[in-house]
Each structure stands twice: as C-alpha cells, then as structure tokens.
Amino acid sequence: MRRAASFLALLLCLYWTGAQGESGGLTGNDITQTEIQSEILGVKSTSDQTNITPDIWAELKELRDMAIEHSVELRKLEQETRLTASENEVKELQRENTVLKARMKTSEDVMEELKMENTDLQSRVTASEDKSKVLEARMNASENEVEELKRQIADQPKVAFSLGLTDSGQVGPFNTDITLKFSKVITNFGQVYSPTTGLFTAPVRGAYYFSFTTLDTRSSVWRRVYLYHNDKRVLFSYNFSASSHESVSNSLVLQLEKGDVVYLVLPASYSVFDNTNDHTTFNGFLLFPL
Structure with missing residues (x-):
C-alpha cells in the first residue's frame, strides 16, 4: 500500500x-x-x-x-x-454458539432428569411419611387399646376363691339339708366367700365359673350334693358305689347379678369326708363382668 x-x-x-x-x-x-x-x-x-x-x-x-x-x-x-x-x-x-447450545441442551436435559428424580424422591418421601403417619396412628390406637385393657383389668373386680371343707373327717349324715360351710380358705380374692355362712356373694354382674368335689368313705351308700343359686337348685350330683372312698365332682358357669349368692347343700341322710388332704373342695371365680 x-x-x-x-x-x-x-x-x-x-x-x-x-x-x-x-x-x-x-x-x-x-x-x-x-x-x-x-x-x-x-x-x-x-x-x-x-x-x-x-x-x-x-x-x-x-x-x-x-x-x-x-x-x-x-x-x-x-x-x-x-x-x-x-x-x-x-x-x-456460530460454531461456538452451536457448541454452547448443545451444552445448554445437555444441561437442560440433566436438569429435567434431576427434576424428575427429585419429584420421584419427593413422592417416595411423601409416601414414607404417609406410611409413618398410618403406623403412628395404628401404634397410638394400639397403645390406647392397651391402656384401655389395663384400665379395664385394673377396674375389674378381683374375684376368685378356693376352699377346703374341714380337717375333722366325716360330716353328716343329718336329719335335714344343711349348707356346707367350707372352713379352710385357701384363696379368697375380693373376700367374696363367707366361711361363717357358707355363701359366695357376687360383687358385680357377670359370668362366674364354679366347681366342687366331695368324698364319702362309707360303702354301699348313695353320695349326693346340690349347688344352689339363690334359692334355686341348679346342679344335682350323685352316685352309688358298693366300695368306700368314692367322690362326686361337677362344674358349671352361671350368670349372676350383683348380690346373688351361690352355695353347696348336703341333703339329709347323706355325708361327706375331708381331712388335711382336702378331699372335699369348692372353687369359683369371675370370668368377666357383664
């Protein structure tokens, strides 16, 4: 130039x-x-x-x-x-711009993938939280049920007795029917049985289980015993044996109202035997209140 x-x-x-x-x-x-x-x-x-x-x-x-x-x-x-x-x-x-666009597209794809993964993780976390809430609710319900059962058990009367008749040997026969008074108290939760009167008195309305066993050492005689609910005879157990030392046993469940009484009666001309081995016993307990 x-x-x-x-x-x-x-x-x-x-x-x-x-x-x-x-x-x-x-x-x-x-x-x-x-x-x-x-x-x-x-x-x-x-x-x-x-x-x-x-x-x-x-x-x-x-x-x-x-x-x-x-x-x-x-x-x-x-x-x-x-x-x-x-x-x-x-x-x-333009080439650099194309490269930048490609990199930006790749970054956008990665971002979308991360968003999808984040959404999936959020969904899984939400599902886990929902399950945790359900489990927590069920646990709370179970704990409440346990507490309610504990309260019911704590509030439920403790009713159970197990008795032996006497250590004196043979009782009877008598000219009239008598109420057997079991003088040996093995257990008496709730003090529901009276050795003085021979009566079990129901403290609450409910279902009660009773059982008894009597022994007679005489031979060739009838053995008999009655179970009464208030003034009604509800169980009549007897047998006959030519040998001695025969026993009679029976059991039942009764629905009782509060204040009802249950007791065993020895009919006239019959006898039972008991000693320190407790051959003649009377048992009962509350199954559940009603």
Missing part, C-alpha cells in the same frame, strides 16, 4: 511538471528535471531513438489510472480480506 502511494505521488509530480512545460515552455532547469524524471521512469532519449518519441503524458495518465485502479483493488482486497475475516469470525462464533 505504501509503495502504491509513493508511486502515485511520483506520477503526480511528473504530471505537474508536464503541465508547467505546456504552459510556459521548458527552462534549463526544467529540462534537467525532465531528464531526471525520465531516468527514474526508465524512459530516456538516446541518439539511436531519435525517431521514437513516446507520449509521456499519455503514459503518465495511464500509469496514474493504473495506480488508482490498483489502489481501488487494494482497498477492495482489504475489504474482502476483512469481510472474509469477519465471516470466519462469524462462523467461529
């Missing part, structure tokens, strides 16, 4: 010198300058070239036009070079 500018300046100088010659003629100094310029341009008159006179001004104009054309072409080339560089930069930026 600098060479073209220098060349163009030289051409302008020559063009200006030629213009001066046309307007006022050539002086000695002008001729010398013309020769110097002709040498620079490589155009010099010699004795063997006297018949050839080039049109220097036409050539100068042509050279000027060529210089201008070259300058224009250089500018176009620079512009094209810059445009090409810009296009390359744009293509590079």
Whole structure:
C-alpha cells in the first residue's frame, strides 16, 4: 500500500511538471528535471531513438489510472480480506454458539432428569411419611387399646376363691339339708366367700365359673350334693358305689347379678369326708363382668 502511494505521488509530480512545460515552455532547469524524471521512469532519449518519441503524458495518465485502479483493488482486497475475516469470525462464533447450545441442551436435559428424580424422591418421601403417619396412628390406637385393657383389668373386680371343707373327717349324715360351710380358705380374692355362712356373694354382674368335689368313705351308700343359686337348685350330683372312698365332682358357669349368692347343700341322710388332704373342695371365680 505504501509503495502504491509513493508511486502515485511520483506520477503526480511528473504530471505537474508536464503541465508547467505546456504552459510556459521548458527552462534549463526544467529540462534537467525532465531528464531526471525520465531516468527514474526508465524512459530516456538516446541518439539511436531519435525517431521514437513516446507520449509521456499519455503514459503518465495511464500509469496514474493504473495506480488508482490498483489502489481501488487494494482497498477492495482489504475489504474482502476483512469481510472474509469477519465471516470466519462469524462462523467461529456460530460454531461456538452451536457448541454452547448443545451444552445448554445437555444441561437442560440433566436438569429435567434431576427434576424428575427429585419429584420421584419427593413422592417416595411423601409416601414414607404417609406410611409413618398410618403406623403412628395404628401404634397410638394400639397403645390406647392397651391402656384401655389395663384400665379395664385394673377396674375389674378381683374375684376368685378356693376352699377346703374341714380337717375333722366325716360330716353328716343329718336329719335335714344343711349348707356346707367350707372352713379352710385357701384363696379368697375380693373376700367374696363367707366361711361363717357358707355363701359366695357376687360383687358385680357377670359370668362366674364354679366347681366342687366331695368324698364319702362309707360303702354301699348313695353320695349326693346340690349347688344352689339363690334359692334355686341348679346342679344335682350323685352316685352309688358298693366300695368306700368314692367322690362326686361337677362344674358349671352361671350368670349372676350383683348380690346373688351361690352355695353347696348336703341333703339329709347323706355325708361327706375331708381331712388335711382336702378331699372335699369348692372353687369359683369371675370370668368377666357383664
């Protein structure tokens, strides 16, 4: 570019010198300058070239036009070079943008996957929390039931007795029916049996279990005993044996109201036997309140 500018300046100088010659003629100094310029341009008159006179001004104009054309072409080339560089930069930026878009798409996909995993984890945590709440509710219900059972057991009357008749041996026979009074108290929870009267008194309304066993040491006699509920005979047990030391046993469940009484009766002309071995016993307990 600098060479073209220098060349163009030289051409302008020559063009200006030629213009001066046309307007006022050539002086000695002008001729010398013309020769110097002709040498620079490589155009010099010699004795063997006297018949050839080039049109220097036409050539100068042509050279000027060529210089201008070259300058224009250089500018176009620079512009094209810059445009090409810009296009390359744009293509590079587009490539980088494509890479960035791909990376962004990958990041978005990863983000969506993480969101899905997070949603799944939240669902599982929520399900676990719901199960925990259900289990906690069931545990609380079970604890409440246990507490209720404990309360019921604590509130339920303690009713149970086990008795032996006597250590004196044979009891009876008598001329009339008698209530057997079991004097040996093995257990008597709730103090529900009275050895003085021979009566069991129900403390609450409920279902009660009773059992008894009697022994008679006489032979070839009838053995008989009754169980009464209040004034009603509800159990009649007897047997006959030719041998001695025969026993009679029986049991039943009764529904009693609070204050009801249960007791054993030995009929007239019958007897029972007991000693320290407790051959004749009476037992009972509360199954459950009603």
